[in-house]
Amino acid sequence: MAVKKLSKDKVGEALKELSKFRLVAPARSDDVVIFKEISDPAEAYLDYGNSTVPPKKMVFPQTETLFRFMVGDPELKEKNVEEEGTTVIFGIRPCDARAMSIVDKLFAWDYDDPYYQKRRALTTLVGMACTEPPSVNCFCTSVGGSPFSKEGLDILLTDMGDYYAVQALTEKGENLQKTLSSQLEDGGDEKKVEEMARAAEGKIKRSIKTDGIPEKIPTLWDSDVWKKVSASCLGCGTCTFLCPTCHCFDIQDEVEELGEGRRARMWDSCMFSEYTLHASGHNPRPSRKERTRNRISHKYSYYPNKFDDIACVGCGRCINLCPVNIDILDILEQVVEA
Amino acid sequence: MSSNNGNPYIPYRVNILDAWYEAPGDRCIKTFKVTFDDEKIWDTWSHRPGQCAMVGTPGIGESMFCISSSPTEKGYLRFSIMKTGKNTSALHELEKDDSFYIRGPLGNTFPVDDWKGKNIVTIGGGIGQAPLRPIIQWVRDNRADYGELELIYGARTSADHCFKAEFEEIGQSGECGLHLSVDVEEEEWPHFVGFVPTLLMDVAPKPDNAIAVTCGPPIMIKFVLENLEKLGFKPEQVYTTLENRMKCGIGKCGRCNVGNLYVCKDGPVFSYATLKNIPEAFA
Amino acid sequence: MVDINKLREIAKEVISRDDVRQVIGYRPGTYGFRARPAFVLEPDDVDELIFTPACVNNLATYITLEEKLPVPRGQEPDSRKVAVMVKGCDSRALVQQMEEKAYDREHLLILGIPCRGVVDMDKVNARFPDVLEKGEIALEGDKFVISFNGTKEEVAKDELLADKCKRCRYPTPLVSDQLLDDEVERFAEDDYSDIETLEKRSQDEKWAYWEEKLSRCTRCYACRNVCPMCYCEDCVLNRIEPMWMRRSVDVSENTAYHIARAYHLAGRCIQCGECQRVCPMDIPIMELNRKFYKDVADLYDYEPGTDAEASPLLSTFSVDDREDFIL
Numbered sequence: 001m002a003v004k005k006l007s008k009d010k011v012g013e014a015l016k017e018l019s020k021f022r023l024v025a026p027a028r029s030d031d032v033v034i035f036k037e038i039s040d041p042a043e044a045y046l047d048y049g050n051s052t053v054p055p056k057k058m059v060f061p062q063t064e065t066l067f068r069f070m071v072g073d074p075e076l077k078e079k080n081v082e083e084e085g086t087t088v089i090f091g092i093r094p095c096d097a098r099a100m101s102i103v104d105k106l107f108a109w110d111y112d113d114p115y116y117q118k119r120r121a122l123t124t125l126v127g128m129a130c131t132e133p134p135s136v137n138c139f140c141t142s143v144g145g146s147p148f149s150k151e152g153l154d155i156l157l158t159d160m161g162d163y164y165a166v167q168a169l170t171e172k173g174e175n176l177q178k179t180l181s182s183q184l185e186d187g188g189d190e191k192k193v194e195e196m197a198r199a200a201e202g203k204i205k206r207s208i209k210t211d212g213i214p215e216k217i218p219t220l221w222d223s224d225v226w227k228k229v230s231a232s233c234l235g236c237g238t239c240t241f242l243c244p245t246c247h248c249f250d251i252q253d254e255v256e257e258l259g260e261g262r263r264a265r266m267w268d269s270c271m272f273s274e275y276t277l278h279a280s281g282h283n284p285r286p287s288r289k290e291r292t293r294n295r296i297s298h299k300y301s302y303y304p305n306k307f308d309d310i311a312c313v314g315c316g317r318c319i320n321l322c323p324v325n326i327d328i329l330d331i332l333e334q335v336v337e338a
Numbered sequence: 339m340s341s342n343n344g345n346p347y348i349p350y351r352v353n354i355l356d357a358w359y360e361a362p363g364d365r366c367i368k369t370f371k372v373t374f375d376d377e378k379i380w381d382t383w384s385h386r387p388g389q390c391a392m393v394g395t396p397g398i399g400e401s402m403f404c405i406s407s408s409p410t411e412k413g414y415l416r417f418s419i420m421k422t423g424k425n426t427s428a429l430h431e432l433e434k435d436d437s438f439y440i441r442g443p444l445g446n447t448f449p450v451d452d453w454k455g456k457n458i459v460t461i462g463g464g465i466g467q468a469p470l471r472p473i474i475q476w477v478r479d480n481r482a483d484y485g486e487l488e489l490i491y492g493a494r495t496s497a498d499h500c501f502k503a504e505f506e507e508i509g510q511s512g513e514c515g516l517h518l519s520v521d522v523e524e525e526e527w528p529h530f531v532g533f534v535p536t537l538l539m540d541v542a543p544k545p546d547n548a549i550a551v552t553c554g555p556p557i558m559i560k561f562v563l564e565n566l567e568k569l570g571f572k573p574e575q576v577y578t579t580l581e582n583r584m585k586c587g588i589g590k591c592g593r594c595n596v597g598n599l600y601v602c603k604d605g606p607v608f609s610y611a612t613l614k615n616i617p618e619a620f621a
Numbered sequence: 622m623v624d625i626n627k628l629r630e631i632a633k634e635v636i637s638r639d640d641v642r643q644v645i646g647y648r649p650g651t652y653g654f655r656a657r658p659a660f661v662l663e664p665d666d667v668d669e670l671i672f673t674p675a676c677v678n679n680l681a682t683y684i685t686l687e688e689k690l691p692v693p694r695g696q697e698p699d700s701r702k703v704a705v706m707v708k709g710c711d712s713r714a715l716v717q718q719m720e721e722k723a724y725d726r727e728h729l730l731i732l733g734i735p736c737r738g739v740v741d742m743d744k745v746n747a748r749f750p751d752v753l754e755k756g757e758i759a760l761e762g763d764k765f766v767i768s769f770n771g772t773k774e775e776v777a778k779d780e781l782l783a784d785k786c787k788r789c790r791y792p793t794p795l796v797s798d799q800l801l802d803d804e805v806e807r808f809a810e811d812d813y814s815d816i817e818t819l820e821k822r823s824q825d826e827k828w829a830y831w832e833e834k835l836s837r838c839t840r841c842y843a844c845r846n847v848c849p850m851c852y853c854e855d856c857v858l859n860r861i862e863p864m865w866m867r868r869s870v871d872v873s874e875n876t877a878y879h880i881a882r883a884y885h886l887a888g889r890c891i892q893c894g895e896c897q898r899v900c901p902m903d904i905p906i907m908e909l910n911r912k913f914y915k916d917v918a919d920l921y922d923y924e925p926g927t928d929a930e931a932s933p934l935l936s937t938f939s940v941d942d943r944e945d946f947i948l
Contacts, residue, residue: 029837032903052901053839062839063869066347069396074351074375074437076396078343110603111346111588136753137652205753206652218597221617232658234686236843238901248592251585252861252868255397263347263396266869268585268593272842274859275593276583279401279423284582284596284618287688294595294618302598323843323899324678325650325657399861424862 001174003188004166006157011164014183015041015090018176021124022087024058026051035089046091049134050315054096054244055089056103059119062241063266066115066251071259081118088176091128095140095313097152099244100125105307106247124172127153129193131200137316139206139329145313147204148197158193165193208332210300210310217301217335221293225338229331230292232324237269239318239326245299245311248275270295296331342441346588349392349400349439351375355414357433360500361493367465367500368430369406369418375437384443385409387450387472388579388607391442392587393417398428402584402602405443406468408475415440418468418500444587445606448473448551448577457485459543461562463534463554464493467500469579469606470553478513488543492519492534496527517541535561538569545570551577560620563610576610580619622760623672623734623802631732631801632667635704641730642701645683647676653752654745654769658683672706672801674765675758677739677783679893680705681714685723685852704730706801708739710785712794713891713926714849719796720925721889721933723852733797735805738778738786740765742898745781749774784815785894785907795927813915819908831876837902838875840868844896844906845882850889857881883909888917888934891926 006014015023015038025044027036033048035055065079104120107113130138130147140146150156154173158165165188168174177184220226240246250268255261268275271291277283285291303311312328319327342348352372360367374380385405394400407416421430432438450473458477460470477484489508493499499518509516519530519537530537535558543550550571552562559578566576582594582601589603597616599605613619628646636644648659648669656675661667684705692698707715712733719726737760745758749767756769764775765782779787788811793804822830845851845858858866858878866881867874890910897907917923920943923934 029833030903032837034837063871067396071397076348078345078348106590109589111341111590112344113347113588113590114345115347136751218617228660231660232683234682234843234846234899236846236899237839237841238843238899241839241841242901247590249585249590250868251400251591253397253399254867254869261397264869265586265591267839268591268868269841270592278581278583279426286690297598298592298595302595305598319652321901323847323895325655327651330651 001168002186003190003193004168004177004184004186005160005188006164006166006180006184008162008164010183011044011046012041014180015044017180017183018088018090020179022085023090024055024087025090035092044090046128048091050093050096050317052317052321053242054099054315054317055092056096056099056244056247058087058089059100059123060103060116060247063264064115066263066265068260068262071255071261079115081115082122084119085122087119087123088126089123090126091157092125092153093130093134093315094127094147094149094151094153094156095138095145095315096244097125097127098140098145098149099152099313099315101152102245102303102307102309102311102313103247105309106303109307124154124176125152126155126157126173126176129156129158129197129200131159131196133200133203133205135316135320137206137319137327137329138204138314139208139316140314141201141204142207142210143310143312143314146197147200148193158196160189160192160196163188165189167193206316206329208329209336210332213332213335214301214304214310216338217297220335220338223338225331225334226293227289229326229334230288233271233288233292233326234323235271235273235288235291236323237267237271238321238323240269240271240295241267242317242321244313244315244317270298296328296335300332300335346441347586349394349396349441350379351437351439352415353437354432354434357436360418360502361498363498365420365422366430367418367420369416369500370429370432370438371407371414371416372438372440373414380413385415386443386447387476388446388448388469389443390445390587390602390606391415391417391440392444392584393419393429393438393440394425395428395438399425400439400441400585400587401425402444402581402587404469404472404579404606406471408472408479410476410479416471418465418471420465441587445602446604448579448607450476453549454483455485455547457488457543457546457548459488459490459548459550461490461534461538461550461552461554463491463558464498465500466552466554466558467491468553470551471501471504473551481513485547487514488517488541489514490517490534490538490541490543492521492530492532492537494521496520496524515541533561534558535565538562538565542569545572545575549575549577551579553579566610573611573614574609578608578610578613579606580608581606625671628672628734628801629667629670631799632661632670632704633664635730635732636661636667637664640701641704642699644670644704644706644732645680646670646706646732647672647678647680649755650675652755654740654742654749654756654758654767672734673758674737674739674760675742676708677742677898679707679711679714679847679849679895681707681711681718681893682847682849682895684715684729685718685849686846702728702730704732706732706734707794707797708734708736709789709791709794709805710736710891710893711849712796713791714893716796716929717850717889717891717926718852719929720931726929729798731794731797731799733794733800735793735800735802736789737792737805737808738782738789740781741783748776748781783894783898785892788812788815791927796929813911816908816911816915819912832872834904835875835879836872838870838879838904839902840870840875840878841901843899843901847895847899848886848890849893849895850886850891851882857885879904879906879909883913886910887913888921888923889925890914 299311392400594601644661
């Protein structure tokens with residue numbers, strides 16, 4: 001598909017056009033960058049690195065209804081995700097889009113997850129290439145990604161200075177591009193985009209060699225590396241909630257006073273102590289050491305074992321925001337040396 | 339199959355045909371015999387020994403329980419549930435003609451087809467007999483397909499024994515080996531006194547052409563596995579069924595994994611040959 | 622200034638003792654200007670210990686955070702002491718924990734570090750963005766000296782100092798077995814001027830303000846877990862029977878959580894500010910805690926974390942307690 005141009009002075013118009021759909025774009029809440037639904041193009045904040053909470057929350061909301069009921073009434077009303085309509089996530093970074101492709105595999109594993117899959121099918125991802133790494137702790141190139149990666153995206157935008165290069169990558173992308181035909185022009189410089197992609201890869205400063213890590217981790221079950229790396233862990237959910245590939249959830253029933261209720265699911269974290277707590281009181285992962293070992297094993301060994309993808313896209317959020325500077329690359333280095 | 343209109347999170351309503359207590363006390367055990375509210379579901383329902391279902395009530399929650407009846411028992415499903423927390427306490431309030439909801443069948447099955455022609459030994463402790471019961475019923479209902487059947491079962495006290503009436507019936511009929519025990523001496527208890535692993539050594543089943551299936555408290559399983567090894571059973575001949583905290587039951591919420599295996603999906607049935615390589619199984 | 626060699630020597634002496642299990646201190650972080658907690662188990666490991674204005678963590682939280690796991694049969698629990706390095710504000714957490722009888726004083730070996738202030742990492746990152754190579758921060762007089770990538774820059778102390786340090790009244794630890802430096806004289810006062818803005822808001826303004834902030838809350842519980850005073854084994858938020866707070870995340874439940882936590886900390890929060898520091902969504906959690914702190918000081922003339930022999934405020938009844946807000 002030929003590369004088109006979206007002149008920067010036409011971005012507002014383009015967003016206005018896209019707001020016919022449910023348009024999600026980076027925005028600011030005080031100084032915090034978040035992805036949220038916007039109706040006014042002026043709310044979009046495009047001078048951003050990346051959001052704190054990844055846009056996974058648009059296809060996999062932090063809290064969502066599975067079905068509604070009245071206590072005592074046999075009827076269960078399934079939540080119809082299609083009511084939410086078509087969503088366009090504008091400005092998603094390549095790592096976060098790639099993360100969705102990775103997590104898609106789990107939600108399609110044997111059983112369908114209609115909530116996730118329907119939302120995903122109704123969502124078009126318009127990505128923004130990383131001409132500069134959003135963070136010094138980015139390491140996407142070590143885990144199969146790159147700053148201009150097209151995996152999972154429907155359209156890729158590249159900031160060329162006074163215009164965005166626009167590349168449709170999928171049928172969904174082409175269809176969306178058609179709706180913007182008034183704002184788009186021909187003549188995006190494809191060659192320049194390729195050059196910028198190479199240059200961007202060189203700007204990623206942190207790295208790790210992941211060869212052999214998925215096989216090595218299970219052999220370190222009794223190693224004291226886990227106690228060491230988890231000693232300072234607070235057991236909060238920051239790393240898991242901000243991780244674009246984390247997908248664990250809880251299911252809880254909620255009932256209002258008049259008997260109206262819903263069964264909802266909400267994000268959960270394997271780092272919380274009650275994550276595996278049995279009703280009998282037994283907890284197979286009683287301390288942060290076991291939970292840390294499980295988290296790293298899951299992301300870097302169990303998931304690649306099952307789905308051929310390391311469940312990490314190198315976005316660096318966990319490194320930036322861990323309150324006690326627990327660093328996944330530091331842990332992996334210790335795993336390699338152990 | 340385990341999707342209600344393509345949505346595996348929507349449960350089926352079941353009506354209680356009968357409910358009775360198996361064992362008394364703070365952690366009493368109640369058995370429910372249920373059928374689907376919508377009878378048409380029976381047309382497409384099929385389950386095998388070992389499979390489970392998420393059982394609960396909208397407004398309270400759900401937990402995973404083994405389907406304690408064999409598919410050869412037509413027209414109903416059985417669940418034997420120990421009262422432990424929020425969901426199970428609510429279930430224990432229910433009686434005949436009440437309803438609850440299930441999602442299933444979930445999980446993998448005991449490879450009963452592979453076991454044809456073999457001798458089967460079941461070794462259960464307490465509520466752990468519930469997932470073994472469907473194997474026993476299956477073998478009894480397909481008797482010609484299997485070799486000898488040996489049942490080894492114990493609980494803390496005779497009152498804590500599950501399925502007392504059925505064991506009574508089996509004992510009378512003499513159709514298979516039956517070895518019962520209680521943990522400590524009890525007045526008028528005519529059978530073995532001691533822990534199940536000890537009873538196992540007393541019975542000493544032969545490993546030739548045999549399959550051993552065990553389920554019970556983790557400490558019992560640990561010693562049973564050791565003793566089976568002493569008796570000459572190879573890991574491939576030994577099966578167990580695991581449990582863990584579960585929420586989705588379909589391998590998506592992430593929490594029930596033991597090593598790289600999800601108990602709700604890769605399990606709950608595992609051979610000891612598989613578990614031997616998973617340190618988390620014996621943590 | 623803390624003499625780093627002296628600090629390491631003392632740490633080495635301490636960890637070499639038979640009756641000490643570990644020394645909790647600080648070591649350089651993995652990138653940029655960060656520092657992180659260190660858990661020294663062997664005498665040789667003391668060489669990684671540091672103390673600089675980048676050492677922002679309150680290490681007192683680890684005393685109550687560490688799990689007490691059941692001990693295998695035949696083994697005795699490890700009853701050796703834990704040594705911990707604490708700044709002035711951090712030491713108040715230890716004092717308050719002792720006031721609440723969370724553990725015996727003998728369980729701890731407290732290495733107090735009189736502190737002249739730590740930086741606010743957000744301010745450092747704003748002033749020196751995108752620094753990957755490990756850098757250092759030192760305090761020389763009234764200037765921070767920032768070294769990184771072969772360069773050194775001086776910045777006025779006030780520009781990078783954490784807000785809590787600007788009103789610090791306890792720079793020298795209030796409890797310790799050893800002080801690792803000379804005592805620091807109080808260099809600030811707290812006039813609660815930061816909460817004036819909060820107090821002056823109208824009801825509508827308050828709703829709008831907190832709705833914006835709390836709609837960002839992801840219920841990661843970093844604030845609760847980092848707090849040295851949040852050490853209940855069975856936190857009210859984990860209960861499902863009864864369910865005081867739903868696990869679903871929305872403004873209503875988030876508000877309930879933060880208000881409940883603020884109330885549970887009334888008369889107990891020792892103002893270390895860690896909760897606000899660790900929040901990934903920049904929620905001004907300390908505003909609530911500060912307001913409670915001021916109210917407690919006004920109503921009861923009580924300051925938590927200052928006297929290990931005192932009785933905890935809200936579990937002590939005094940006939941003189943003010944009742945005018947009840948009756």
